[in-house]
Amino acid sequence: MDLRRPRSLRTRLLCAFLVPLAVVLAVVGVAATTAVRGELLGQVDDRLAAAVARSTQADDTQADDDPGDGPGRDGTGPGFLLTPGQGDGTLGARVVDGVVTEAAVIGKEGDGEALTAAEAAALARVPADGEPRTVDLGPLGAYRVVATGDAGEVAGEVLVTGLPLASVRAALLRLVVVEVAAGLLGLLAAGVVGSAVIGRTLRPLHRVAATAGRVAQLPLSSGEVRLPDRVPAADTDPRTEVGRVGAALNRLLDSVESGIAARQASETRLRRFAADASHELRTPVTSIRGYTELVRRRGGLPEEVDASLRRVEAEAVRMSGLVDDLLLLARLDAGAGAGAGAGRELARDDVDLTGLVLDVVSDAHAAGPGHRWRVDLPPGAVLVPGDAARLHQVLANLLANVRTHTPPGTTATTRLRTQGTDAVLEVADDGPGVPEGLQAGVFERFARGDSSRSRAAGSTGLGLAIVTAVVEGHGGTVSVASRPGATVFTVRLPGATVAEPDDDEEPAPARA
Ligand SMILES: Nc1ncnc2c1ncn2[C@@H]1O[C@H](COP(=O)(O)OP(=O)(O)OP(=O)(O)O)[C@@H](O)[C@H]1O
Ligand SMILES: [Mg+2]
Structure with missing residues (x-):
C-alpha cells in the first residue's frame, strides 16, 4: 500500500478518532487482565498454603505412627497426599536428595494417580524455599507448587505440594476473549457512528465544492458572464469552519x-x-x-x-x-x-458552398492567372446555414493568400466535403508554406510574414483574422497545417446538409 497516497479528510478524521480509542481499549484490557490474574493467583496461593499445612501435618503424624513411611491408602503416591481436606487435582511429591521417591496427583475418584518420570523430574527442580512457583507439567497443565524442606525427620527430604492452575487459566482466557470481542464491537460501533457524524459534518463542504465546480465550468474568458451560482446561505454561517x-x-x-x-x-x-x-x-x-x-x-x-x-x-x-x-x-x-455565440452581424441563410467555391475559384483564376487553380467537389450541393457574403470572403481571403504568398506556377486546390454534419472546406497549395515562426499565431490580427513581397503587395495581416472571426461566428473552426510544399487551411462549418444532384445533371468535374 502506498502510504503517501492522499487520504480523504473523512478517512483521516476517522483514523484520528479510532486509533487512540483502540490504544486506550488495549491498555485498559491489559491492565484489567493483569489485575485479575494477580488476584486469582493470590487466591490459589492462599489455598496452596492451606494444602501445604495439611500435607506437612499429615506427613508428621504418619511418620510418628509408622516410621517406615509406607505408601498411601491405595498404595500410590506419598501418604500425606490423601489426607482429608485435599481437593481434586492436588499434587504431592516426596524428594529425597534431589530424587523423587514418590509423586502422585489426586484424580477425579479421589485416589492417587502416579506422575510420569518427566513430570516428577520437573518437581525435583523446584527450590525448597517455601515460595509458590508456577511449573508447567506438560499434559497435566500448569501447577502452582511449593517445596518445603522437612528438616525434622530425614535430612535432605523435601515435600512438594501443588494446585492446578487450569481453572485460573480458563478464567483468564474467557476474560481476554470477552475483552477482545467487546473491544472490537465497540470500535466497530464507534467507527460507524463516527463515519456518519463526519459525513454529516462534511456535507456542507461538498456543497461548497459543488458550487465552485459549477462556476469553474462556466466560460469566464469572454463575453457577458452571469454567475448565478452561490453557496446556499445555510452553509455560510461564519461561526463554523465550513x-x-x-x-x-x-x-x-x-x-x-x-x-x-x-x-x-x-x-x-x-x-x-x-x-x-x-x-x-x-x-x-x-x-x-x-x-x-x-x-x-x-x-x-x-x-x-x-x-x-x-x-x-x-x-x-x-x-x-x-x-x-x-x-x-x-x-x-x-x-x-x-x-x-454566433455573431449578431451574420445572416442565417442556406448557403450553397459548392456554388460558392466555383464562384470564388473562378475569381481567383481571373486575378491570378499565373497559378493553377483546381477544385475538388462532392456530387451534390453542400448547404450550410450562414452568411453567404461573409463565407465568400472567407474563401476569397484564403485564395488571395495563395495568390500573394506563393510564386506563380503554384497549384492551389480547393476541396469541399462533408464529415458527419460538418462541411469541411480545404484550401491546399504546394507553395513555400507559412513561415515556421508565424504558424502558431497566423490567425492573430496583424500577423504576417515579413517577406518584402507581402509588404509590397500591401499585406496588412487581417485576412486570416477575418476568416477566424467569421468561421467562429458560424460556430465552426479553422486550422492550418503547413510545411514547404504542402500548406492546408481547413475550415469546418457545422450543420451541413447535402442536396442530392439531379439525375440528368453531371457531377461537377474537377477542373484546372
Ligand atoms: N497559403 C499561404 N502560404 C504561405 N504563407 C501564407 C499563406 N497564407 C498565409 N500565409 C502567411 O500568413 C500571413 C498572414 O496572412 P493573412 O491573410 O492574415 O494576412 P496577409 O495576407 O499578410 O494580409 P491581408 O490578408 O490582410 O491582406 C501572411 O502574411 C503570410 O506570411
Ligand atoms: Mg491575406
Missing part, C-alpha cells in the same frame, strides 16, 4: 462577477470605439479617392504630379480596404461579445 469557506467563496464570486462585468463594459466600449472610428474613417477615405480620381481625370497635369496622385489614389484604395476589414472585425466582435 461556513467561513462558503462565505469566502461567495465573496470571491461577487468580486469575480463585478470584475468580469467591468471588463466586459470596457471591452464593449473599446469595440464600439473601433467600430465607430472605422465607420467615420470610411467617408474621408472615399472622398480622398474620389477627389484624386477627379483631378487625374481632368488631365493636363505635369508627369510628377500625376504619378504622385496615382500613389495617393492607390494608398487611399488600400486604406479603404483596411478600414473595411477593421469595421467588419469590430462588428463581428460586437456580435460574439453579445454572448449569442
Whole structure:
C-alpha cells in the first residue's frame, strides 16, 4: 500500500478518532487482565498454603505412627497426599536428595494417580524455599507448587505440594476473549457512528465544492458572464469552519462577477470605439479617392504630379480596404461579445458552398492567372446555414493568400466535403508554406510574414483574422497545417446538409 497516497479528510478524521480509542481499549484490557490474574493467583496461593499445612501435618503424624513411611491408602503416591481436606487435582511429591521417591496427583475418584518420570523430574527442580512457583507439567497443565524442606525427620527430604492452575487459566482466557470481542464491537460501533457524524459534518463542504465546480465550468474568458451560482446561505454561517469557506467563496464570486462585468463594459466600449472610428474613417477615405480620381481625370497635369496622385489614389484604395476589414472585425466582435455565440452581424441563410467555391475559384483564376487553380467537389450541393457574403470572403481571403504568398506556377486546390454534419472546406497549395515562426499565431490580427513581397503587395495581416472571426461566428473552426510544399487551411462549418444532384445533371468535374 502506498502510504503517501492522499487520504480523504473523512478517512483521516476517522483514523484520528479510532486509533487512540483502540490504544486506550488495549491498555485498559491489559491492565484489567493483569489485575485479575494477580488476584486469582493470590487466591490459589492462599489455598496452596492451606494444602501445604495439611500435607506437612499429615506427613508428621504418619511418620510418628509408622516410621517406615509406607505408601498411601491405595498404595500410590506419598501418604500425606490423601489426607482429608485435599481437593481434586492436588499434587504431592516426596524428594529425597534431589530424587523423587514418590509423586502422585489426586484424580477425579479421589485416589492417587502416579506422575510420569518427566513430570516428577520437573518437581525435583523446584527450590525448597517455601515460595509458590508456577511449573508447567506438560499434559497435566500448569501447577502452582511449593517445596518445603522437612528438616525434622530425614535430612535432605523435601515435600512438594501443588494446585492446578487450569481453572485460573480458563478464567483468564474467557476474560481476554470477552475483552477482545467487546473491544472490537465497540470500535466497530464507534467507527460507524463516527463515519456518519463526519459525513454529516462534511456535507456542507461538498456543497461548497459543488458550487465552485459549477462556476469553474462556466466560460469566464469572454463575453457577458452571469454567475448565478452561490453557496446556499445555510452553509455560510461564519461561526463554523465550513461556513467561513462558503462565505469566502461567495465573496470571491461577487468580486469575480463585478470584475468580469467591468471588463466586459470596457471591452464593449473599446469595440464600439473601433467600430465607430472605422465607420467615420470610411467617408474621408472615399472622398480622398474620389477627389484624386477627379483631378487625374481632368488631365493636363505635369508627369510628377500625376504619378504622385496615382500613389495617393492607390494608398487611399488600400486604406479603404483596411478600414473595411477593421469595421467588419469590430462588428463581428460586437456580435460574439453579445454572448449569442454566433455573431449578431451574420445572416442565417442556406448557403450553397459548392456554388460558392466555383464562384470564388473562378475569381481567383481571373486575378491570378499565373497559378493553377483546381477544385475538388462532392456530387451534390453542400448547404450550410450562414452568411453567404461573409463565407465568400472567407474563401476569397484564403485564395488571395495563395495568390500573394506563393510564386506563380503554384497549384492551389480547393476541396469541399462533408464529415458527419460538418462541411469541411480545404484550401491546399504546394507553395513555400507559412513561415515556421508565424504558424502558431497566423490567425492573430496583424500577423504576417515579413517577406518584402507581402509588404509590397500591401499585406496588412487581417485576412486570416477575418476568416477566424467569421468561421467562429458560424460556430465552426479553422486550422492550418503547413510545411514547404504542402500548406492546408481547413475550415469546418457545422450543420451541413447535402442536396442530392439531379439525375440528368453531371457531377461537377474537377477542373484546372
Ligand atoms: N497559403 C499561404 N502560404 C504561405 N504563407 C501564407 C499563406 N497564407 C498565409 N500565409 C502567411 O500568413 C500571413 C498572414 O496572412 P493573412 O491573410 O492574415 O494576412 P496577409 O495576407 O499578410 O494580409 P491581408 O490578408 O490582410 O491582406 C501572411 O502574411 C503570410 O506570411
Ligand atoms: Mg491575406
